[in-house]
Amino acid sequence: xxxxxxxxxxxxxxxxxxxxxxxxxxxxxxxxxxxxxxxxxxxxxxxxxxxxxxxxxxxxxxxxxxxxxxxxxxxxxxxxxxxxxxxxxxxxxxxxxxxxxxxxxxxxxxxxxxxxxxxxxxxxxxxxxxxxxxxxxxxxxxxxxxxxxxxxxxxxxxxxxxxxxxxxxxxxxxxxxxxxxxxxxxxxxxxxxxxxxxxxxxxxxxxxxxxxxxxxxxxxxxxxxxxxxxxxxxxxxxxxxxxxxxxxxxxxxxxxxxxxxxxxxxxxxxxxxxxxxxxxxxxxxxxxxxxxxxxxxxxxxxxxxxxxxxxxxxxxxxxxxxxxxxxxxxxxxxxxxxxxxxxxxxxxxxxxxxxxxxxxxxxxxxxxxxxxxxxxxxxxxxxxxxxxxxxxxxxxxxxxxxxxxxxxxxxxxxxxxxxxxxxxxxxxxxxxxxxxxxxxxxxxxxxxxxxxxxxxxxxxxxxxxxxxxxxxxxxxxxxxxxxxxxxxxxxxxxxxxxxxxxxxxxxxxxxxxxxxxxxxxxxxxxxxxxxxxxxx
Amino acid sequence: xxxxxxxxxxxxxxxxxxxxxxxxxxxxxxxxxxxxxxxxxxxxxxxxxxxxxxxxxxxxxxxxxxxxxxxxxxxxxxxxxxxxxxxxxxxxxxxxxxxxxxxxxxxxxxxxxxxxxxxxxxxxxxxxxxxxxxxxxxxxxxxxxxxxxxxxxxxxxxxxxxxxxxxxxxxxxxxxxxxxxxxxxxxxxxxxxxxxxxxxxxxxxxxxxxxxxxxxxxxxxxxxxxxxxxxxxxxxxxxxxxxxxxxxxxxxxxxxxxxxxxxxxxxxxxxxxxxxxxxxxxxxxxxxxxxxxxxxxxxxxxxxxxxxxxxxxxxxxxxxxxxxxxxxxxxxxxxxxxxxxxxxxxxxxxxxxxxxxxxxxxxxxxxxxxxxxxxxxxxxxxxxxxxxxxxxxxxxxxxxxxxxxxxxxxxxxxxxxxxxxxxxxxxxxxxxx
Numbered sequence: 004x005x006x007x008x009x010x011x012x013x014x015x016x017x018x019x020x021x022x023x024x025x026x027x028x029x030x031x032x033x034x035x036x037x038x039x040x041x042x043x044x045x046x047x048x049x050x051x052x053x054x055x056x057x058x059x060x061x062x063x064x065x066x067x068x069x070x071x072x073x074x075x076x077x078x079x080x081x082x083x084x085x086x087x088x089x090x091x092x093x094x095x096x097x098x099x100x101x102x103x104x105x106x107x108x109x110x111x112x113x114x115x116x117x118x119x120x121x122x123x124x125x126x127x128x129x130x131x132x133x134x135x136x137x138x139x140x141x142x143x144x145x146x147x148x149x150x151x152x153x154x155x156x157x158x159x160x161x162x163x164x165x166x167x168x169x170x171x172x173x174x175x176x177x178x179x180x181x182x183x184x185x186x187x188x189x190x191x192x193x194x195x196x197x198x199x200x201x202x203x204x205x206x207x208x209x210x211x212x213x214x215x216x217x218x219x220x221x222x223x224x225x226x227x228x229x230x231x232x233x234x235x236x237x238x239x240x241x242x243x244x245x246x247x248x249x250x251x252x253x254x255x256x257x258x259x260x261x262x263x264x265x266x267x268x269x270x271x272x273x274x275x276x277x278x279x280x281x282x283x284x285x286x287x288x289x290x291x292x293x294x295x296x297x298x299x300x301x302x303x304x305x306x307x308x309x310x311x312x313x314x315x316x317x318x319x320x321x322x323x324x325x326x327x328x329x330x331x332x333x334x335x336x337x338x339x340x341x342x343x344x345x346x347x348x349x350x351x352x353x354x355x356x357x358x359x360x361x362x363x364x365x366x367x368x369x370x371x372x373x374x375x376x377x378x379x380x381x382x383x384x385x386x387x388x389x390x391x392x393x394x395x396x397x398x399x400x401x402x403x404x405x406x407x408x409x410x411x412x413x414x415x416x417x418x419x420x421x422x423x424x425x426x427x428x429x430x431x432x433x434x435x436x437x438x439x440x441x442x443x444x445x446x447x448x449x450x451x452x453x454x455x456x457x458x459x460x461x462x463x464x465x466x467x468x469x470x471x472x473x474x475x476x477x478x479x480x481x482x483x484x485x486x487x488x489x490x491x492x493x494x495x496x497x498x499x500x501x502x503x504x505x506x507x508x509x510x511x512x513x514x515x516x517x518x519x520x521x522x523x524x525x526x527x528x529x530x531x532x533x534x535x536x537x538x539x
Numbered sequence: 540x541x542x543x544x545x546x547x548x549x550x551x552x553x554x555x556x557x558x559x560x561x562x563x564x565x566x567x568x569x570x571x572x573x574x575x576x577x578x579x580x581x582x583x584x585x586x587x588x589x590x591x592x593x594x595x596x597x598x599x600x601x602x603x604x605x606x607x608x609x610x611x612x613x614x615x616x617x618x619x620x621x622x623x624x625x626x627x628x629x630x631x632x633x634x635x636x637x638x639x640x641x642x643x644x645x646x647x648x649x650x651x652x653x654x655x656x657x658x659x660x661x662x663x664x665x666x667x668x669x670x671x672x673x674x675x676x677x678x679x680x681x682x683x684x685x686x687x688x689x690x691x692x693x694x695x696x697x698x699x700x701x702x703x704x705x706x707x708x709x710x711x712x713x714x715x716x717x718x719x720x721x722x723x724x725x726x727x728x729x730x731x732x733x734x735x736x737x738x739x740x741x742x743x744x745x746x747x748x749x750x751x752x753x754x755x756x757x758x759x760x761x762x763x764x765x766x767x768x769x770x771x772x773x774x775x776x777x778x779x780x781x782x783x784x785x786x787x788x789x790x791x792x793x794x795x796x797x798x799x800x801x802x803x804x805x806x807x808x809x810x811x812x813x814x815x816x817x818x819x820x821x822x823x824x825x826x827x828x829x830x831x832x833x834x835x836x837x838x839x840x841x842x843x844x845x846x847x848x849x850x851x852x853x854x855x856x857x858x859x860x861x862x863x864x865x866x867x868x869x870x871x872x873x874x875x876x877x878x879x880x881x882x883x884x885x886x887x888x889x890x891x892x893x894x895x896x897x898x899x900x901x902x903x904x905x906x907x908x909x910x911x912x913x914x915x916x917x918x919x920x921x922x923x924x925x926x927x928x929x930x931x932x933x934x935x936x937x938x939x940x941x942x943x944x945x946x947x948x949x950x951x952x953x954x955x956x957x958x959x960x961x962x963x964x965x966x967x968x969x970x971x972x
Contacts, residue, residue: 225927225937226959244958375957391715391745391775414959416925486949520938520944525925527958533777535957 006093006100009107009136010086012078013123013279015314015354019285020134022072023083023108025090030066036087038071041079050081050112051088058116058163061090063183067091077358079313082121085110085140088163089170095184097167102174107136108166109145120144123279125271128152140166143197147288148278150199151271153340158196165193190488201288203267215295217430218257223422229255230413230524231370232435235261236442237324237503238459240347240369240408242332242527245415246379246386251372254415258370259295260432262325263443269293272364273324280316293325296367300334308342314354314361321345322367332373333400340405343369347408350460368459369409373401381535398532410459410496411524443505458503463495470502473512480518494527499520572800582969590663596621597675599659601694602666602796605649608808611693614650629654669771670786671696671797684708685815688841692794692812696770699786702738702763702816707887710740710813710838712831713747713823718856719956720921721824723965724848726754728821730967731874733760733885735870738789740765740817745775747823747831748970752781757970761789763816767809768801769793792816805835814838818885821877822847822868825859832859835868844884846871905966906950911935915943916952919963923956 008023034048048069055062069087071078086108086459093103109127111119115293124145129152131139138156141149146159160166168188171178180186218228227243231254234241243251265273274290283290298307298318309317319327329335346352346365354361380386389397446457449469455461461469472480484494496515501521505513590598600611600621616623616626620629629651635643666673674680675694683704685691695701702708711729713721718888729739729751739755741748743764755762768774773782785791794812795805810833814820820838822845825831833843846869864870867968869884871877880886908916911933918924918932930940944961947953951969956962964972 219820223927225930226925229937381957387716391777395797412958414925414957416927416959483945516938516942519942522945523955523959531958 004094004096006090006103006105007279008086008090008093009134010083010109011107011127011130012080012082013126013136014076014364016126016276016279016316016320018123018127018130019076020130021083021086022530023086023090024070024072024135025087025094026066026068026070027094028068032064033066034310035066035068037068038074038201039077040071041077043081044071044078044083047081047084047087047112050084050114051091052082053114054112054116054163055088055091056137058167058186059187059189060076060184061183062091062095063181063186065095066254067094077313080121081111081119082109082123084112085118085142085160085163085166088112089166092167093130094469096180097178097186098170098174099176102170105136106138107139108132109141110160110341111142111333112163118142118160118162118166120285122281123275124148125151125278125283126275128155128157129271131155140196144285144502146199148274148283148461150201151203151274152287154197158198162193164189165196168193169196171418191265199288203270203289206287206289206291207503215259216253216257216258217432218435219428221250221253221257221429223429224250224254224415225416226413227415228252228429229437230411231258232244232439233262233500233503233507233524234258234368234370234411235263236439236458236507237446237500238368238457239410239500239503240459241397242406242412243370243372243415244375244407244412245372247374249415249417251415252330254324255297255370255372256295256329257432258326258328258368259293260355261439262293262295263436263439265291265293265324269324276316276320276323276364280321282321288326293361294322295326295328297328297330298320300329300331302335302339304336304339304342307339308346308352308365309354309361311364312356313358314356316363317352319352319365319367320363323364325367327367327369329369329371332371333397337400337402344404344408347405367398371409372415384520403528404465406527407492409526410500413524414528438507441509442503445506445509458506461499461502466495466498470498472498472518473514475515476513476518479515483518483522487522489525490528493525497525500524593621594673594678595659595663596625597677597694598666598673599653599662600624601673601675601696601794602662603650603653604796604798606646606653606796608690608692608794610643610646610650625659635924665925666696666797669797671698673697673771674701682816684818685812688811688815690811695792695794696797697790697792698770699788699790700761701790701792702740703761706736706738707881708738708740708817709764709881710817710820710834711747711751711823711884712741712813712820712834713751714825714829714831714856714859715744715746715748716856717746717750717824718854719923719954719962721848722750723921723962723968723971725750725823726968726971727965728823728848728871728874728877729754729760730758731878733758735878735881735890737887738759738763740804740813742767742813742830743775743778743785743791745777749778749781751823752785754968756781756784756788759788763789764791764814765809765812766791766793766801767795767805769795769797769799770848771797772799772801772803795867806830811837811841812836814841814843817843819844819846819881821845821871822851822860822863823861824848824856826855827858827862830860832863835863844869844881846877846880906952908947908950908952911939912943912947912950912952915940916963919947919953919961921962921965923962924961925959926961929961 005026010021010023012017012021036045036048089108109121111121113119120142124141125148128139128149140158140160143159143161149157229346230241245251270289270291277290296318307318309320350366352363352365375381376389377397378387378389381394450456501513501517504517504520614624616625632647635647673694673696676691682701709732711725725747733755739751739762741752752762773779814834814837820843822831822835838845847860847863848871850860869880882889891947894948914933918929926941930937952963954964954972
């Protein structure tokens, strides 16, 4: 006998439909799996067999062939187990084919018949309707995540017996089994499949409360605060330079607390990536806050950009929509940092493997921190004893093309004792976030019809039309350009940042004050390092 | 041939050794066929007059890489003249090989290779292509002040010009790792000396040296850099712009053969030329143990005046200068004070630029500042300070302070020393930043 069941899997970051076909025939007792499968998928035969037996099902001696179509597509992952089990049962006559149509099955089976959580549920469920399914049966522990999607009915199952009961009930007919096939249902009837009611707005509100460390805990450091606020408001990349213990890392950790709220689409995108990477917390259906990733400097290029076969999303994709924080930038391997160039430019990363090319989102704010030299005190020559050669070697570890893609730079300095012990707490994250949200709102309105959303992505060709410089500002930027011998690149970056400062100020026009502030936060370039080395 | 000289490097060894007796044929054989056409009619590119045969031979000898002054001295003692050194076959160098000292083994092999590598004309042609000129210590153009040195170099390679012996020369030297204050003082002193018509001699190092030489060139003066490497090598590489522009009005000098790498031991040696070329030495900032102090000591040995910019007791960078002052170096109370002292010691004639009092001219050049700008400007010092510190001292909001600091930079009143650290610019030093 023969049956087909619908399932799906994650290829890169998009889901693909898979039809599980099972044929049961007389012959030697074998369980054959075909369809261009990875080894973890082939092992499903052992898991399914044991899970069926331990759920009280005894199958007679038959030759079972399972095919996962399309056979030309390489498939991996353990999420077909439930679909295979259901398909086998159906082929043995447990349920009619009709009962299985329009249902998408997802889940890994334990040997006991337990259904274990899988990755990438949100992405698959969001595509379920396009696969022709109105119902999705998935592991109970993925129920929160799957229920975020409202256009399909999502059911959570904890064990195989629950699924069998559900399918027998919907079919409404007693299974016609052959003599050597038995089903001993458990003594306590299995509970029905669960549904979850998820109010996405509610999640959003409840998550607001816990956002991690707050800016009010940070004393002093007004420059870092202001730079962080501007960077977040316009999605500008930020480099913090300063001696050890100045509060660079402390500031960076608090940047997560002032990130603007996500739109529903952004939340969905962020959740999908985390779900595919298996990093979604179980009790969280939807990640409504922006990610903050801070990989250690020993990270490899595939871990940063995504890699493996088939490729998994890397840190740049996990940070998409949020912040990627690289502490101690010069300690990162040069080759690893070079790989950041494409994502910083395009907001996505293309990973080409023999299996094909995968495109992962990688639209993040890069926040990096570094010491100015090995001892950390350059150019304060009363403390720094590095030789020019040592400083040159230290700085040469950072690639200039990468620095070229960083919009802002700020100096962190040691906090004075008075500030550290003073009674006035710093401004809270909530207050900063209000200003950030206002600036984001202005950008949303301005860029409603554009392909970009933030000032940080404003194309250089559109700078003057969207930048709206006042006549004074035009004169000023010309003077700054000549006097400070800026490059074309840094000129564009100053305009972008000044647009964000104007947005924070709720100003339609970019005024000279905004430009001057942007100039003080302007990014460092080759000339900056060379000048510093020449002088000191 | 005489038995091997036991100490070929000892300069004191009398040159009594008879020259090796070789037939002319043997010499020709040793020199190789291309050298046989030698007729001594090379041309000096710069003066377009024939170079004497001896000058050409000196050029050939001095451009041997790795052959230091001591070795040349020893060779001269042994062979008697540069011509004999040139004509001697490689085998004549054997005595030095037997002494086994590592350094002599090295230069003997270098000289042997140099003898193989080409004729004096070819060396001259190579130099011409690199736009490097050469002057030997016997040549009338050789700086007379160097001729008096006990360890006068046998020749100088230079790009551009040699210092004008008719004009006063002052060396402005100091630490590579200097403070902003030192950097600006070097620029200021150099500019004022330049205005008085002095030539600025220095070592083209980063820090003080570079500031002094850049300021001199920016004010239309002529500056000369004495390098610790070949005159065709830019060291440190950061100063490539300075390296290119120095020859236009000044020069880049070196006693080392073109192509010589900037080795550590070259720098103390070249320091004697910096002090030797100058009439007085100004040390701006120096640590307790530094090359600048070596130069100052050499200057004292050579009977030159040394002046030092004083600094705070606690300041590591001024320890060396303060020590010099303790030992009797002239103290620089102000650039004007230095000029007055130089007027006495080296007879520098004071000229007032444009016939005006320079102090009044400087006061006039300060641009008009608004009240807020003045408040921030008053807070700035020559030590770089962070923006937050400045804002607190000037009692202004941080964002406003940042804006004013940019305005002050545009008005040439402040400089951003590193990102978000600002210092005042001493008058007239704007071009240095």
